[in-house]
Amino acid sequence: MSETSVSKRPPAKRPPAAGSAPRAFPTGVVVWAAVAAVAVAVPFYLDAFWLTAGMFAMSAAVGAIGINLLTGATGQLSMGHAFFLAVGAYGYVYFSAEPDGHLGGLGLPTPLAAVLAIALAGLAGGVFSPIAGRLKGAYLGIATLALIFLGQHVLFSAEPVTGGYNGRAVPPLELFGFSFSDETDLVVMGIPFGAPERLWYLGAVLLALAALFARGVLRDRPGRAMNTIRDHETAAGVMGVPVARYRAGVFVLSSMYGGLAGVMLALSFQRAVPDYFGVMLSLDYLAMIVIGGLGSVGGAVIGAVFVSLLPQVLTRYSDSMPLVAQPGESGFSPAEAARMLYGAAVVAVVLFLPGGLLGLASRIRASLAGRRPHPRNTRSSS
């Protein structure tokens, strides 16, 4: 990976903080410290709405990192990511919930349930690997559509596990006796810490770990192999990269990221509904990585923040926005407006901004510094 600017993992919600992370050591440390400080400080200043939105964005970021490993770095299109999110979410619910009436559950400790749910998502990805290893690019994209439809079918049919159409409640995570819910009272520096505040920190930590791990994968040997497979499959084979095994392996890794994102989403929604995990969700994730920047961790995070916060922002401020209609009026509803905007953003980025928002950021930085833009090793310029 010849990228010089993948070194951000802003758990903060605002991309500007993510705009600068040159290789120079001291600046890097400063940026990291600032990002961490913002992440810690945010719950003291923002209300629950934004914290929940932030947790949502961070879950999306974890999922987007996973799909960026697959689609961005290895060149394998996946439309089935929503399925793995569903496996993660429902796996967690099933493992952790106590059996209740016709709803089954194993009643395991919640952290164990979360880990098992991620492993289950990985297993699901592994089962698909005979196909994931042999198909490439857009072929795999269509093949993975099958996962979505089969997944939805299973979700609606397997009522004892998923609760069927109405979904089921998600037990809150409990770590060493500390519950990520509103159940116990906790006040820190005069701010009541309810579920949103607690989940915010959990999300930030998980995102940081996920980002760090993915960065390690991308920067090291596996990352180079993955990029070579993307850029020239035959050359990769010649150099001794086991192409099919790598493709299958990345698919599994990516589905585990999806599983983690699913667990985080379930925790923040507090209710898992099968309808949510449809084709649209998968398309959202592809939109995220294209908008943010293909093949890098930072790009995935920026794109995830953009795509998942856009509808929230539009909903919140719909009354003061032109073109966005209030409920009951004709015109674009906030959700529609958001979809149109990011659909258009995907097209615009592919046409005008190879490298995505992240590429734009580094180009601006380069031109401010008076240098020529660094030729980026993104797929579109390859």
Added chain:
Amino acid sequence: MTTFAELLLNGISMGAVYALIALGFVIIFKASEVVNFAHASLLLAGGFITAKLHGSIGFWPALAAGIAGAAAVGCLVEFLVIRRSKAADHSVLAIATIGVDIVLATEIARHIGTDVLAMGDPWGDQVVRLGPVSISEARLAALLVAFVLIATFLLAFKHTGWGVAMRAAAEDGETAALMGVRLSRVSMSAWAVAGALAAVAALFLAVFPTPGLDKTTGMVALKAFPAAILGGLDSTTGALVGGLLIGVTEALMSGYQGDLSFLGRGIGDVAPFLVMLLVLLIRPAGLFGTRELTRV
């Protein structure tokens, strides 16, 4: 036995409609090497225009308008997005068509809202009896029209100058260009043809026994994707066979779902994808697709 024959006939009819969609998909792939995820909204656009206009100008002109409209949308997408893109990698272009799809589908869905639009077709809910087997007129019409269209297309593909140009471009774009084939024109015509075929398919997806065109009709088009893939993305024969295979499987699995209840309700809807996965496990390039041979 009668049930089986009826299901088979219905399946073939649906399969022919899927084949229309898959064929468009394949043509676009051959001409511009893009996997077109916006196909669902091309289809929705064609159906929507037909449904909106039939009240004021009559069914046949409305259908013509729908076909022309979808073709125009296809051209527009090609002209504004595919042609402008400098991306060398075709997966990225595929994602761009997803963006196009999101925009188009949202816009059309916004206009349709929660309505179910009638197509104003002349067939209604009449049923034709062929001996003991009965089939609705609309299904029979779908079957005939689809086969005529597909046959016409395949003949044109073989014998006209346009078809030769298209095949040459698919075989080797650079050489074709040197021989005087205008690649941009070939690509645009492919998108137009695909849009037109999708509009016809939209009509038959929204007539009896379906209540009408609603915003999820585009989703039905997603079932044609497996048809294209399992036949082989670069094979017109494959699209045909794939479409039929999927239509028949779906009809049979829906028809006999009483006996398949252990698989859950609505198994017919996922049948296309099951078939696709099975085929891909055995032949990753599809039934008729060209296998890429690179030995290392």
